[in-house]
Amino acid sequence: MRVTIFGTGYVGLVTGTCLADVGHDVVCVDIDAAKVDGLNNGIVPIFEPGLEPMVKSNHAAGRLRFTTDAGAAIGHGDVVFIAVGTPPDEDGSADLKYVLAVARTIGQHLKRTVVVVDKSTVPVGTADKVRATIKAELATRGESFEFHVVSNPEFLKEGDAVNDCMRPDRIVIGADDAGAVEKLKRLYAPFNRSHERIVVMDVRSAELTKYAANAMLATKISFMNEIANIAERVGADVEMVRQGIGSDPRIGWHFIYPGAGYGGSCFPKDVQALARTAQQHGYSAELLESVEAVNDRQKGHLFELMVRHYGSADALRGKTVAVWGLAFKPNTDDMREASSRTLLPQLWQAGAKVRAYDPEAHDEAQRIFGDRDDLLLCDSAYQALVDVDALVVVTEWKQFRSPDFGRVRDALRDKVVFDGRNLYHPDELEAMGLAYYGIGRGRSI
Numbered sequence: 270m271r272v273t274i275f276g277t278g279y280v281g282l283v284t285g286t287c288l289a290d291v292g293h294d295v296v297c298v299d300i301d302a303a304k305v306d307g308l309n310n311g312i313v314p315i316f317e318p319g320l321e322p323m324v325k326s327n328h329a330a331g332r333l334r335f336t337t338d339a340g341a342a343i344g345h346g347d348v349v350f351i352a353v354g355t356p357p358d359e360d361g362s363a364d365l366k367y368v369l370a371v372a373r374t375i376g377q378h379l380k381r382t383v384v385v386v387d388k389s390t391v392p393v394g395t396a397d398k399v400r401a402t403i404k405a406e407l408a409t410r411g412e413s414f415e416f417h418v419v420s421n422p423e424f425l426k427e428g429d430a431v432n433d434c435m436r437p438d439r440i441v442i443g444a445d446d447a448g449a450v451e452k453l454k455r456l457y458a459p460f461n462r463s464h465e466r467i468v469v470m471d472v473r474s475a476e477l478t479k480y481a482a483n484a485m486l487a488t489k490i491s492f493m494n495e496i497a498n499i500a501e502r503v504g505a506d507v508e509m510v511r512q513g514i515g516s517d518p519r520i521g522w523h524f525i526y527p528g529a530g531y532g533g534s535c536f537p538k539d540v541q542a543l544a545r546t547a548q549q550h551g552y553s554a555e556l557l558e559s560v561e562a563v564n565d566r567q568k569g570h571l572f573e574l575m576v577r578h579y580g581s582a583d584a585l586r587g588k589t590v591a592v593w594g595l596a597f598k599p600n601t602d603d604m605r606e607a608s609s610r611t612l613l614p615q616l617w618q619a620g621a622k623v624r625a626y627d628p629e630a631h632d633e634a635q636r637i638f639g640d641r642d643d644l645l646l647c648d649s650a651y652q653a654l655v656d657v658d659a660l661v662v663v664t665e666w667k668q669f670r671s672p673d674f675g676r677v678r679d680a681l682r683d684k685v686v687f688d689g690r691n692l693y694h695p696d697e698l699e700a701m702g703l704a705y706y707g708i709g710r711g712r713s714i
């Protein structure tokens with residue numbers, strides 16, 4: 270099938286590449302000319318395991334093209350995806366300006382019946398707005414032919430996006446037209462071979478499904494962070510508690526890891542946006558507001574532990590701290606809403622310097638923080654330990670899981686490790702002569 274995708278970010282690029290990989294003829298369009306230029310020259314602007322070779326091979330085969338020419342791109346697709354950003358507005362609700370700008374562009378160029386697919390995460394009722402926007406543009410051109418707007422939210426995880434796209438848990442299609450559903454079923458048939466993964470529903474339920482999924486996952490994380498904070502105070506170890514509850518299949522092992530708070534481009538903004546949607550409909554979503562508040566507080570927790578260890582924030586003045594991990598989670602270079610973005614400014618504010626290492630996020634860190642005397646991005650985890658007082662682990666990259674603790678101890682002047690992801694065992698580090706602070710590990714306080 271011929272497919273057009275607006276937006277070549279994490280979602281648009283991965284979706285377009287996976288659709289091309291199974292044989293569809295895909296044109297991706299973006300307003301960022303530098304990005305499009307780069308992609309046409311084999312430069313993939315994001316780090317996502319497995320993506321780059323797939324982009325290159327499908328581009329070389331002519332099944333995956335990149336352009337800034339929206340008119341030509343709209344002429345190409347029988348299915349037109351909207352996969353642009355929906356950042357938070359000032360009040361936390363989803364800002365639809367990019368989505369509606371694409372809808373206007375579609376309305377300005379559409380010359381035949383297509384299925385327009387909302388893949389961006391958008392509040393309930395957005396499909397109606399997209400439909401009305403396209404219709405209004407058609408009307409100004411004196412056109413009024415049929416088109417359909419479908420909601421098809423994306424559930425991929427950054428860091429495992431290609432795999433999620435090629436082997437989705439489910440494909441949600443929200444539509445009010447049987448023909449549009451059939452078209453999307455044909456499009457997704459290659460991903461739906463082993464068993465039925467397609468769930469068809471009405472448009473509004475599909476729009477809400479995406480928010481419900483992210484809000485549930487964020488709730489599990491904040492819940493566990495709440496338990497961790499209680500564990501810390503009552504002298505219990507949340508890692509033991511986690512094992513004790515995860516073994517109950519009604520609870521399960523996923524997303525019950527305490528840590529330094531969730532980040533990324535989705536959970537923070539989607540929890541906020543869902544709470545605002547509720548508010549706009551006269552409902553106070555107290556659980557969601559708390560999930561957000563607990564997370565905001567948790568992002569400051571590593572610094573709090575450091576202050577506890579050193580006695581005061583002032584005592585951090587003149588210290589140099591090694592930070593392992595800057596991305597919001599492993600296997601991505603994405604630093605949107607990352608816990609590191611809370612911790613580093615807190616350390617700088619206290620007068621400490623940072624030597625940081627992240628396997629993928631240095632370009633992002635440079636873009637976000639710029640050149641500063643109190644930040645050095647190092648070439649390896651061990652280089653970040655040179656001439657420092659303490660180590661803080663912020664992101665659970667695999668390579669940080671089993672370091673040479675002897676080397677870590679010898680490098681650290683103050684012999685103290687703050688483990689924001691509970692990667693290490695307190696006893697092991699203490700036996701090596703290191704003070705250890707994890708999240709919710711009451712016995713170490």
Ligand code: NAD
Pocket residue numbers: 275276277278279280281298299300301304352353354355367370371388389390391423424425426427534535
């Ligand atoms: P992103 O910011 O990485 O990419 C958005 C892209 O859209 C950018 O390249 C931008 O230049 C482009 N763009 C903006 N306006 C445009 C226009 N008028 N025409 C063409 N291109 C335009 O965003 P993302 O992370 O891919 O997220 C996209 C949507 O998918 C959001 O709603 C997000 O919530 C949702 N989502 C994201 C993820 C994720 O893990 N990143 C997962 C599921 C859903």
